[in-house]
């Protein structure tokens with residue numbers, strides 16, 4: 001059994017041990033992430049400096065605000081052809097919000113899963129979707145593996161930590177946001193993220209980067225003891241997506 005020494009400091013100074021970032025908003029002009037090609041390249045170069053060699057970017061597909069499709073995202077992705085810094089790969093997926101458009105895209109084969117038929121899923125941070133478990137079950141029936149984006153950010157789960165166990169038992173993989181290991185989203189979110197790591201419940205770590213301010217904040221993450229705990233646990237599956 002892995003023993004977690006609470007006083008131990010991190011021996012990591014960057015994200016190279018993770019290698020692949022699987023949650024980011026790097027496609028120009030399609031969501032609340034990168035604004036234009038120049039901004040995209042700035043973010044991608046910054047991620048390279050942080051130690052990543054592979055990126056799978058996940059712009060929002062969210063019917064009411066960012067009603068993207070495979071086609072609109074692919075067009076955006078193509079704008080970056082031939083412009084990437086050397087030594088970095090950029091592949092495309094999406095962060096899917098559980099809504100009617102997502103259901104339509106599932107039914108018409110219009111989604112872009114990660115390797116392993118995994119889909120990065122999010123939903124309201126204010127109230128739990130009434131059909132959450134049915135949706136997860138349905139996706140499983142259709143052969144998809146659900147990866148829940150930033151479980152620590154759903155405030156309604158905080159008082160029922162056992163629900164995370166329930167999700168894991170349902171086969172859901174959990175992706176912590178790197179910045180949740182810093183005070184960026186607030187103390188409660190940090191506490192839950194740390195608890196998920198201490199309980200060996202995290203499968204993926206992602207930057208969820210939207211803008212250049214995040215680059216500066218991300219520098220701090222590898223030096224935190226929970227980042228070291230997560231990487232040293234051997235449980236991270238980021239590299240399985242390569």
Ligand SMILES: [Fe+2]
Nearest residue numbers: 023024095208
């Ligand atoms: Fe995101």
